[in-house]
Amino acid sequence: MELADRIEQRLKLHDLRVLMTVVQAGSMGKAAKRLGTSQPAISRTIADLEHMLGVKLLDRGASGVEATTFGRLVISRSVTVFDELRQTVSDIEFLSDPAAGEVRIATSIAAAVSFVSAVIDRLSKQYDRLSFDVLSTDNVKARRALEERRVDLTIGHLIEPVTDSMTTEILFHEPHVVVIGSRSPLIRRRNLRLQDLINERWMLPPTDSPFESVVREAFSAEGLELPHAVVRSLLPLRTSLLATSRFLSMVPQTVADAADKRIVRRLPLSLPKTLRPFGVVTMKNRSLSPAAALFIDHARKLATIAK
Structure with a gap:
């Protein structure tokens, strides 16, 4: 035998x-x-x-x-066997009840609080028994989770290259923008440039992170060194401190658009060198569950509206 x-x-x-x-x-x-x-x-x-x-x-x-x-x-x-079995059960549940099912997503914190949140909001209104398991982390850990089949997909800014075992779908391109607290006197200033803000109290992403490389490029494009960072941290702390109106930061535009305008405001600066693709990453040769495919479809629709 x-x-x-x-x-x-x-x-x-x-x-x-x-x-x-x-x-x-x-x-x-x-x-x-x-x-x-x-x-x-x-x-x-x-x-x-x-x-x-x-x-x-x-x-x-x-x-x-x-x-x-x-x-x-x-x-x-x-791992693949159990993942396919889980997908099969999920598919059966979804076919039996299209309003049910689970989507497992890995994403950056920046994408989670903005675009991903908006997709979940829209989707959950139509499919009230659909559930979402969201891992908010950095891109390296998100893609590791995808490779290990702990999530169905990752979604976010495509700053780093993906492996040959993955496939990407770009939804849109977006720049970074400068944000500040709504009570800051900088809001009233006109014709601002980055060089005018070089000595302000900057909050920046962690050193050597993908988002820091985008911020660094924004300053470099105008012949400037990266300013001194009063705070270096992930997005939640920086967002919290913006409310004091004593600090400013640079974030993806979708993050600024999703922020409470009573607390956080954008400064009118154009940063074309920070334009980066935003999209979905999935594994090649791996079938998506109907719920995951539904999430991606709604992400496409929201991206079209955002454009």
Whole structure:
């Protein structure tokens, strides 16, 4: 009997789940507790898997259990199997009730509080039983989550290149804008240029982050060095401090458009060198759930309106 045929007849999803849990937990004892079974049962399952496949899946040492090269390969394929199974269940639920389903999204904080929030708002009004699991993080972690199939898609600013295993769809291009608190005297000034603001109290993205590179390019385009940052932080803290009207910052235009105009205002500066694509990233050769496809379709429609 061929190996593939033998595996097809004997392999159980539970066996794969056991292997994944053992590696995640770092020991068979901890895995047994997580799965509500005994350590001998876990050991027996792993031994049967190794015998069936004819290779060693785990290395056992004083520091715990680690996957071998073969083990990592099986786990990688197992993640795909469980993801496809989850997608199948989601598809069945969606076909049974098009108003239901779940979309798993990874996005930047900047995109989450602006464009993604707007898409969810519009979509949830039409599909009140649709649920959204949103991971707000940086682009590196978002794409890692996509590769590991923990999310259906990522959406946001396409500043860094994607891997060959991913595909992108650009929805629109947008610039950065300078924002300040609504009570700042700078609002009343006319014909402002970046050089007029170089000595103001700037709040900038973290050093060496993708968004910092955009801000740096904006100043460089006008022959200026990046100004001294009074605050370097992710968007939530900078947005909070803008309300004091003592600081200013540079953010994507969609973020400024989504802000409360009673608190945050845009300064009338044009920053064409900050124009960047904004879009959706998905995995090649991976089918999207109907709910995820629906989210992307509504994102396209909202992008058309935004243009």
